[in-house]
Amino acid sequence: MGNRAELSTFLRSRRARLKPEQAGLLQYGERRRVPGLRREELAQLAGVSVDYYVRFEQGRSENVSDAVIDAVASALRLDQDERAHLFRLARPHAVNGNAYSSSSAQVVRPGLRRLLESVPEVPAYVIGRRTDILAWNEMFSALLLVDLDGLPSEQRNLAWLVFCHPEARARFVDWEGKARDLVAYLRMDAGRHPSDADFATLVGQLSEASADFRQLWANQEVRDKTHGAHDLRHPAVGEFTLSYETLRLPDDPDQSLLLHTVEAGSPSEAALRIIARRRHLVGRVG
Structure with missing residues (x-):
């Protein structure tokens, strides 16, 4: 369109x-x-x-x-x-006219990758244009129960995972709320990059693959969310709550670092440590 x-x-x-x-x-x-x-x-x-x-x-x-x-x-x-x-x-x-052309490659700095590796018990990832997942640590994969390395590059995308990957979709207790927020963010991001043809390609693929996406996209909702919380479920621990903070990079506003946290001493902290322990991530520093 x-x-x-x-x-x-x-x-x-x-x-x-x-x-x-x-x-x-x-x-x-x-x-x-x-x-x-x-x-x-x-x-x-x-x-x-x-x-x-x-x-x-x-x-x-x-x-x-x-x-x-x-x-x-x-x-x-x-x-x-x-x-x-x-x-x-x-x-x-x-x-x-902005400095960050929508046709430019999305490159994650080596220092940012090292930062992801240095917090092995914190699910974290870098998201770019079109909700592409550009970099992540092993704990984030463990949280979703998705082998991100094994996915085709076009499917390493948060919107694709939420709507089209059954394992990732099953992680969200309130999947409908997550889906609404994600579509509203994707539309807002598309407005930032009106000349990016890859947005239209992604929307077309999601619309063909998911009736839920088609319906939500037609609602024309626009929303940004830089922090909040998700109720998640994981076969190893059941349901628990993760908070998240979004940190946009000052030298590339198209990239954001998302970090998930839990309240100290809470059942959610215990759940996250169990997930980390099962992946042998406790105490590891990259």
Whole structure:
């Protein structure tokens, strides 16, 4: 899907979810033929002409001002991530001008690989564009029960694992929540790299392989998550909770280091140590 179509689809989806009464518009019992707000209603809320908004929604207003984009975002009640996504869709040329070309190779520095190896009891990995898993330590593989080294390179991808790899999928107690968050992040990342054809390839492959992905992708959700927690299950220990922190690299914002932690003295800490012990990782330093 081209950038113009992405912008149009995103705006229409955000209009459809906003009820007139939520926007402070009075209704007099008229029968509405479309869900959510009409284009003319949104134009009124944003303070622009209907014709101007229609051209914007159709991607035919290349010189739209920041003020108009901001007014439309406010009228649609977009959150911070959605607002940033709208600006990227409306101004793809500005995104394409950044220093990190979407066509450049994703290379993990040797020092970062050594860092992964130096925390053998902490599940950790480096994620890049399109949720590609670029580097990982053995504890992360043990957590997922997936031999990442043995997978084809195109399948060493977090979205592919969550939707298409039965073993990885089974690790998440709340798989639906994980899947929603991941698709929302993937769409946000795609907005950062509108010229990256590999995004379209990945989305096409996932859409063909997974009905769950197709449904979630159509929802047009956009969300960033830099920290949080997962309830996981593992055949060696049952269910336990892992927290995670995402550290974006200052010299390459397309790469992030994800580290999983547990509360000291908790059952989850005991569970993680059992998993590490079974893989002979306790006390090892790379």
